[in-house]
Amino acid sequence: DTAVSQTPKYLVTQMGNDKSIKCEQNLGHDTMYWYKQDSKKFLKIMFSYNNKELIINETVPNRFSPKSPDKAHLNLHINSLELGDSAVYFCASSQGTGNSSPLHFGNGTRLTVT
Amino acid sequence: GQNIDQPTEMTATEGAIVQINCTYQTSGFNGLFWYQQHAGEAPTFLSYNVLDGLEEKGRFSSFLSRSKGYSYLLLKELQMKDSASYLCAAMDSNYQLIWGAGTKLIIKP
Numbered sequence: 638d639t640a641v642s643q644t645p646k647y648l649v650t651q652m653g654n655d656k657s658i659k660c661e662q663n664l665g666h667d668t669m670y671w672y673k674q675d676s677k678k679f680l681k682i683m684f685s686y687n688n689k690e691l692i693i694n695e696t697v698p699n700r701f702s703p704k705s706p707d708k709a710h711l712n713l714h715i716n717s718l719e720l721g722d723s724a725v726y727f728c729a730s731s732q733g734t735g736n737s738s739p740l741h742f743g744n745g746t747r748l749t750v751t
Numbered sequence: 752g753q754n755i756d757q758p759t760e761m762t763a764t765e766g767a768i769v770q771i772n773c774t775y776q777t778s779g780f781n782g783l784f785w786y787q788q789h790a791g792e793a794p795t796f797l798s799y800n801v802l803d804g805l806e807e808k809g810r811f812s813s814f815l816s817r818s819k820g821y822s823y824l825l826l827k828e829l830q831m832k833d834s835a836s837y838l839c840a841a842m843d844s845n846y847q848l849i850w851g852a853g854t855k856l857i858i859k860p
Binding site: 641677678679680681682693727734735736737739740741742743744745 | 799838842846
């Protein structure tokens with residue numbers, strides 16, 4: 638009965654490879670997000686989708702491409718991985734946007750680029 | 752610019768009380784959140800304040816002063832399982848969350 642689930646939990650890959658991270662939520666939420674948490678623990682918003690439509694696209698290299706096939710899924714594809722992409726990536730969801738609904742996070746994907 | 756400040760690390764004793772402070776500067780304000788994050792796990796929601804004052808929720812309470820751009824999280828009767836990072840996040844006028852780097856709380860027996 639996991640609320641927000643993302644796979645894989647760990648991802649080790651070499652520079653230049655392409656990889657994807659999948660996320661699904663069963664909370665019936667309208668809005669989904671991708672966050673990056675670096676070694677200093679700052680959470681940085683990357684993307685936000687509301688009902689499958691992109692509403693936030695922060696300054697993220699275009700090597701990162703989110704895809705939302707339906708409002709319960711938001712996947713993240715990363716092309717040409719670089720060392721600096723190593724971080725923990727969190728998927729999250731909330732009920733709607735423009736309100737105070739709290740975020741529900743997935744357990745994170747620890748990406749290590751060698 | 753928009754900014755959140757909170758201490759990097761705090762240490763407290765089991766059974767005691769600890770207060771974690773957070774100051775924020777945002778373009779507009781639509782509330783302040785506290786999240787708990789255990790090592791290697793996801794952040795989980797603790798509290799939300801948008802009006803001045805204290806909100807109590809069991810052993811945890813959160814306080815907000817909008818005029819001072821200040822909030823604190825108060826943890827009472829500390830337990831070992833409270834060892835975690837505590838993230839403060841303020842919501843700006845566009846409902847975007849501005850996150851602090853988190854306060855790592857270490858509980859000693």
